[in-house]
Amino acid sequence: MKKEKIFEDLFRAIVGLDEEKGKEAANELVKEKLDPLEGVEKGLSRGMKVMGERFEKLEIYLPELIMAGDVFNSVMEILEPEILARGKSIEKKGTVVLGTAKGDIHEIGKDIVAMLLKVAGFEVYNLGKDVPDSTFLEEAEKVKADIIGISSLLTTTMLGQKELIDILRERGTRDKYIVMIGGGPTSQNWADEIGADGYGKTAEDAVSVALELISRKGN
């Protein structure tokens, strides 16, 4: 029973945006020598999934989604060493590097995609806005990314998506990464035209496409 209560407390900490409660539950889990991975799955991740669904229906707004992510990260600082000490690791769906194309300062949509990808189990490196091609490439290399995501809200910056793919081709590293694009003026046609692997019309779409592409890569 104690185990179930701890998992429930972890879940409640996420949906209630209560960092202290989350840390207390995590410390209790460690003290009771429970499986931290089970705590992540049945507590934290379940909570993040619920928050993602609530955001999709706009029952909560962007700040709550970000704060839930912060609680998750904070509690993981306690659980992660325990997981590693047991010789295990958190199963992640893949690693994503994403940002907004050079010259483009819009980033709220991209930030939502980043949060929802985290909720779905990806490790996400959010490079921010107005990101040069070189930064995408360096970061992707550094963190051994599976996916590079590049967003654009303007017709004059969406060319940055094409430029990045062209550079990958020229360097002979195109096949190393899944490249996904998104943003207002982009479309599946544009993705096809420039040779992107995936296009997300909405933030939720982007997550589904990322999951689909990563599972195909795994096979």
Place this chain on the structure above:
Amino acid sequence: MVSFAEVINRALTGPYYSEKDYNLKLFVPKLRETVKKYEIKYDPENVIPLDDDLAERVFKAGVELYSNVGTYCVDSHRVIQFTEAEIKEALATAPSAPIFGEGKDTKALVARKPESNIPPWCFLGACGVAVSNEEIFESIIRGYGGIPFADSITTPSLATLDGTQVRAGSPIEILACIKAVTLTRDGLRKAGRPGLPIMNSIATAVSDQAKIAGSQFGLRPSDGWLIGSMAELKVDYERLNEIAYVTSLGGHVVAETSPILGGYCGGPEGVAVTSVAYHIQSILVFRGSCQDSFPIHIRTSCNTDKETMWAISVSNQAISSNSHFPLLTIVILSSGPETEMEFYETAAQIITDVVSGGSIESPGGAKNACIDHISPMTPQWASEVAYAVTGMKRDEANEVVNRLLSKYENNLDNPPEGKKYQECYNIKTLEPSREYVALYKKAKKELTGYGLKFKY
């Protein structure tokens, strides 16, 4: 009023915050506090509320919010703060009737009040939607110049120059900006209205240098330089550079603001209050001649849904009842040209804006996201509706808007993109297709039946 030099000084020396802390530890909690303190509550039954006290509370909440959170400079990471006394002074001394245009098309942009009998300023055109080439650009400008109620023009952006795609930040951006200005002036001259002001400066420009360089090739001080804030209540050095240039020139800044429903503002109540805060930012930081506001819904990427229109109505009422600084609202449609939905969405939003005390910037179609998905018909229809509801009472308007919403709101998640300009117009003769004209006539007849008094 606090000088622009002092604004820059505060951008360099104000309190330091990381951007995340500004968002989550300053803006969001202060906004929620004020919404609660002033008991602001969304009412889905009344898109256009008939509640003067609510408008007063929203205005007070917006002033209080802005005095607490100021404007965040993303480059210096500092907050540009103002006292409540400085805000009141700015509201008292802000421009009240800026004059735009040249010759016969010279006109003062006058602030309105809710249910005002003064016709709204009609800032008509493309809302910055991209067009694929120079031929289409020039043709559609001629089309906009031919709209009888047009007081100023909002231009498209140019996606290609001589067949090459325009890349922001590259030299081609500067060349495309120059071309966009010369094409607009040519198009308006051919339309017989050479003095009509361009009020969104150069939509093709993303960078400050491209906008400033392009403006040397035909923009006038009597035009408007559209300079946009970043969500929420943020500015960067590039925007401040543009403001420094335009104020030194003696030109008009059109201060664009776009609170996001579902983002850091939260729901419609937060958007309404933040819109008022943006109004003050437009005067003090952006040194504007008017505020050009487009609250937008995070999921539908338009502002013709019920929640966003409520926020627009309430904030327009709040601002126009308490400030003489002119306010326009930009309409962003989810549907595109030559669709029935386009006429309903446009009418609903325009009625909401005008009856609530605002002027209009006419619709950007298909969420402003599809190249060439614009037409002169859309802004023409918008202006006809705007004049037809000038002086209409809020309760009557509320009923009409509710009827219109019932015709399209279920389609907002999956709207028809409609047709490209060149598919629904003859771009040489500027004649709309027969199908488009039929849709226009049908909509006009239907809305006449709802009580709208069209001028022609």
